[in-house]
Amino acid sequence: MYDIIIIGGGPIGLACGLAAQKAGLSSLIFEKGTLVNSLYNYPSTMTFFSTSEKLEIGNVPFVTTHVKPNRADALEYYRRVALSNQLPLNLFEEVTDIQKAEDVFTVTTCKSAYKAKYVIVATGFYDISVxxxxxxxxxxxxxxxxxxxxxxxxxxxxxxxxxxxxxxxxxxxxxxxxxxxxxxxxxxxxxxxxxxxxxxxxxxxxxxxxxxxxxxxxxxxxxxxxxxxxxxxxxxxxxxxxxxMTGYKPNFDFLQQIGIQLSEDERFIPTYNKDTMETNVDGLYLAGVVCGGMDTHLWFIENSRIHADIILDDIVRKNTLS
Missing domain, CATH: 3.50.50.60 (FAD/NAD(P)-binding domain)
Incomplete structure (x- = not known):
């Protein structure tokens, strides 16, 4: 039984894990591929638009000799953040379903099933091409x-x-x-x-x-x-x-399968409270670019890092009230 299960081992999923660790809550991060899988699948020559300090998570400095870091810089940084903080990671373990009963989530993966009080979905949008x-x-x-x-x-x-x-x-x-x-x-x-x-x-x-x-x-x-x-x-x-190069989209079928409501227009914006990042399913949160639906240009690492702290503040508040 975990306090929080985090789905997605990208930068925002790792940021949520760091925030949970800071709050003293147990967590487990699932990633269907390797660590920061989407970044790993970026072009080998890719350079970020953002400067390194805007890609930092958990107040861990991102030091690079380049003004704008590249793919190799980012992989090195996020790997070091994950390993040095001993974040609990289950890599190459895809989540296939989430069900809630009596205020407890059962998260089913390709390998096993796990239980948690809260779930954070930080799955990004890079896995499905348009x-x-x-x-x-x-x-x-x-x-x-x-x-x-x-x-x-x-x-x-x-x-x-x-x-x-x-x-x-x-x-x-x-x-x-x-x-x-x-x-x-x-x-x-x-x-x-x-x-x-x-x-x-x-x-x-x-x-x-x-x-x-x-x-x-x-x-x-x-x-x-x-x-x-x-x-x-x-x-x-x-x-x-x-x-x-026609773009990518979140896994909308999975979001609907786990009970998250999407807007009925072509943008498929998930339903969530912007003040807490909680979806229409109590205890189920969204973090990162997945929040934008088809508007994948709205959220980046640099402006969605704060989702981790917003979510953990709400979870800590709920735990205090209970």
């Missing part, structure tokens, strides 16, 4: 995740999207020798692209190093080619790989 829903999307050459640009040397690569991930992929693969074509629904590169990267991609498009089709959509993918609907009509181009 699909294109077009013919050929299931071909092996279509990727929704990207690790390293070298793999695409001398290949004809279509990149779908105009956000940070898409632009990073386009620039990095181009610089490793790929022939890159960008397919963008809007009329320009997104204004959310990192301010030091946006001029780079705009200039590469202007000089013709990267071909970009604006106000366009990828319509079909085949083994050696793909169809793009442009303002001037449909075109077919030769293609080896498609990098569909």
């Amino acid at each position: 699909n294109l829903d077009i013919p050929g999307e299931n071909l092996p050459k279509v990727k929704h995740y990207y690790l390293d640009p070298h793999y695409y040397t001398l290949q004809k690569v279509i990149v779908v999207g105009s956000s940070n991930s898409a632009i990073d992929v386009a620039l990095e693969t181009y610089r490793k020798g790929a022939e890159v074509t960008l397919v963008i629904r809007g009329s320009e590169v997104s204004n959310r692209v990192k301010y030091w990267v946006r001029p780079d991609i705009i200039n590469r498009i202007k000089e013709g190093s990267i071909k970009a089709y604006f106000n366009s959509e990828l319509k079909a993918i085949r083994e050696t080619e793909a169809d793009i609907q442009t303002p001037d009509g449909k075109i077919t181009i030769a293609n080896d790989f498609v990098m569909a």
Whole structure:
């Protein structure tokens, strides 16, 4: 019997574990993959938008020689935080269900079942890709995740999207020798692209190093080619790989399965009290980017770190009253 079970071993899940530890409450953190699994699956070349102090959790300094830390810096930092504080972690153990009876939660995983007074869901949004829903999307050459640009040397690569991930992929693969074509629904590169990267991609498009089709959509993918609907009509181009950087979403089916209500519009915002982070299920809390539903740009590590303290303050208050 634990005081708190935390689902998600990312930065915010770890922050919740640190806050529980500070409050003197027993906890257990479940992560379906490795420690900070989402960060581990980020591109090897990824650099954070935030500076290191904005990524710190539990008042543990994040020291790096880079102004903006990269993936390797973050993995090192969060691993050291978890190990030095001896956080109770069950890695590679996916939670499959949560049921509540008589004010006690039973958390079922792929390996066993556990009981707790409170549950915090900090599962992020990086595990499920937003699909294109077009013919050929299931071909092996279509990727929704990207690790390293070298793999695409001398290949004809279509990149779908105009956000940070898409632009990073386009620039990095181009610089490793790929022939890159960008397919963008809007009329320009997104204004959310990192301010030091946006001029780079705009200039590469202007000089013709990267071909970009604006106000366009990828319509079909085949083994050696793909169809793009442009303002001037449909075109077919030769293609080896498609990098569909179309975004990711929380596991809404799981949230509904455990009783959390979602908004009825296309945003699927979970129901929770912003003052306590408690959902419509008493004792069940949300933390981190999962709170934003499909608005995945609203919450980041830097502005959702406070969720841990908000939640633990409410749990401590409830325990005091009981």
